[in-house]
Amino acid sequence: MTQFLRTRSKVVVLTHAKPDGDAVGSSTAVVRALNLAAGREVATAWHAGPMPPWYGPMMGDTPGLVLPREGPPADAEADAIVVVDTGSWPQLEHVRSWLSWQREQTLVLDHHVHGDADVGDQRIIDTSAASAAQVVAPLCVSLLGVKDVASLPQPIADALYLGVASDTGWFRHSNVSPAVFDFAAALLRAGARHVPLHQLTEQQEGESRLRLMARALESLRLLEGGTLAVMSLTLEDFAQTNAQPGESGGFVDLAMQIAKVRVSAVLTEVESREGGRLTKISLRSKEGDNAVDVNRLTRALGGGGHVRAAGARVAMTLAQTRDEIARLVREQEPK
C-alpha cells in the first residue's frame, strides 16, 4: 500500500459525509503524510458537509475541498483514492458515481464492522480499533519512514489525536482500551497539542447553544418511575434562541448524569420537505442489568444505530413520540 501510494502524483482522500472528528482527523493525517513524504502537494482531502465549526482552523493550509452538493467536478482526476473511516456506499453517496469505476486504485482504511467490499480493492479494516486514526497511523509512519507513532511530525499527531479523542468521547466511552491510551501517549510524545485541540473542538459554540440548552432542560420530563428522561425542543425553541438544527447535539447526554435514568431521549421538531413537522429522536441507554437496546427500539420506528446510541425520524408530534418511546421502553422490560 505504501509503495503504491509513493508512486502516485494525484491522490484524493475521502471520508463519510458530515465528517466528525475522527473522519476529519484521519483524512487530514493521511493528506499531510502523503504531501510531506512527497515533498510537494500530491494529495487533497475532499469533504462533504455540513462541516463542524472547527473545520477551517483544524485544516489550516492542508489541501482540502468541501464538495458542492452536486458532487466532485466531472473532470476531476486521481491516480489513487484513499477512503478513511468508512467503507460503505450509503456513507459515500456524495462521491459514489465518481468513485464506483475506480476501485482498482482505491484503498479503504476503516474500523467499522459494516462495509462494502467493492468500494476499493485494497482494504485494511481493523474493527478492534476505537478510531480510524489508529488504522491510518501505521500508514503515516510507513509513508514517512519514521520509527513509530511517537516520531510522527506534530501536524500529523494533532490530526490523529483529534481522531482518537473524538471517537472515544474524549476517553470516556466503552471503546477505550489499553491500545487507545498507548496510542494517545505516543501522539503526545510526537507533540500533539491536546489542550488547544480540546478548546478548538469542544469550545466553539455560540451563545445560542446555551440558550437552547436552557429550553431543553426546562422541558425535561422523567417517566417510567424516573428511569426514562425525555427533553423536547420545538421549532419555536430554535427560532427564539437563534439556534441552528445541529446545536442540540450532545444534550441527550445531560440526563445520563441522573443516577436513576436508564434511557435518555432528546426529541426535536424538524420541518419535513413538504413543510410539515416531523420529530427527530436521539436516544441513549446505560449499560447494566436489563439495559434497554435502543437500536431495537428505534428500528421499530424506522430508525436504528447501536445498542447504546440510536436515532429515528417519525411523523408524529413531540407528545405522541414521547408516549411511543415510553411504550417501547416498557415493552423491553423483563416480564
Next chain:
Amino acid sequence: MTQFLRTRSKVVVLTHAKPDGDAVGSSTAVVRALNLAAGREVATAWHAGPMPPWYGPMMGDTPGLVLPREGPPADAEADAIVVVDTGSWPQLEHVRSWLSWQREQTLVLDHHVHGDADVGDQRIIDTSAASAAQVVAPLCVSLLGVKDVASLPQPIADALYLGVASDTGWFRHSNVSPAVFDFAAALLRAGARHVPLHQLTEQQEGESRLRLMARALESLRLLEGGTLAVMSLTLEDFAQTNAQPGESGGFVDLAMQIAKVRVSAVLTEVESREGGRLTKISLRSKEGDNAVDVNRLTRALGGGGHVRAAGARVAMTLAQTRDEIARLVREQEPK
C-alpha cells in the same frame, strides 16, 4: 517506606477533607494494598466529609471510617499513618491535633506544590504527577511484590483509575501527559473497569441537579463584549429545585463551550453563619493570549486558587459581585 509499612499492624490512611476522586481513589488503593499484602486487616482509611455520592459503592468492603465532626476518637491508635493527596495542615484540620504529635511514623505521598514539612518525616512529593494515584502506585506495586502497575489486582487498579481520571478531568485537562496515558493503559491492563467507574462517579446525580442547571442557564449573562459569562443562583433557586449547595458543581464549565467566552463565573448565594447572605464565586479562564489570571482576580476578593480555576466568598449581593468581577476582568486587559 515499604519495609517500614510491612511491619506495621495498625495503619491509618488519611487525605484532605471533602475528598475528590483522587483523594478517595489513592487512599483506598493504599488501604487495599496494605491489607492484601498483610493477608489481614491492618489498614483503615479515615475520611472527612461531605463525601461524594459515589463514596459508598466505591469503597465497597474496604475498611473506611467517615470521621464525625469532632475528629477521630481520643483513644484511636496507629503504628503508622499514610497521608495521601495533601501534605498541608489547612487541609488536615479534621485530624490535626491527633496527627501533629506522630510525625515520626507518618508518611506523606502527594503531588501538590504546597505542603508543610512537619506533617510527616517521610515524604514522597512528585509535583510532575497529574494525580496522587500516580504517586501511590509504586508503593502499591512494591507492597504487593508484583512486577508493575499492569500486574496490580483489579480492586487497586480501579481505585487508581478513579484517581487519575478525576484529577485530569477525565483526560481533558492540561495536566494530561504521556505519563498519564501510560499509567491509564497499565491500569486497564490490570483490569480497571473504566465504564462502571465513569457511570459510578459521573452519573450519580439527582433530578434536582438538572432542574438547578436550567435555572443557572436561564440566568446566563454575557458581559464585556461576550468574553465574560456569569451565571447566578439565588437561595430560592436551590430551594425551589430541591437542590443542595454542592449540586452546582461543574456548572462553571458550561459557558466555557462558548467560543468567545474567556472567563466563566458561577455565583451562588449562601447563608452566612450569622444568617445573612454571602456570594460564593467560582471562576474559570481559558488559556491563550492575554489569558485572565483568575487566581490574581480572586485574591483581590480574599479568595484564591490556580491561574485557570479559582474561587472566593464575598459579602456582596449577586449583582454587586457580577459588577465587581467585570471590573476586575477589565483591570487585567492589556493597556
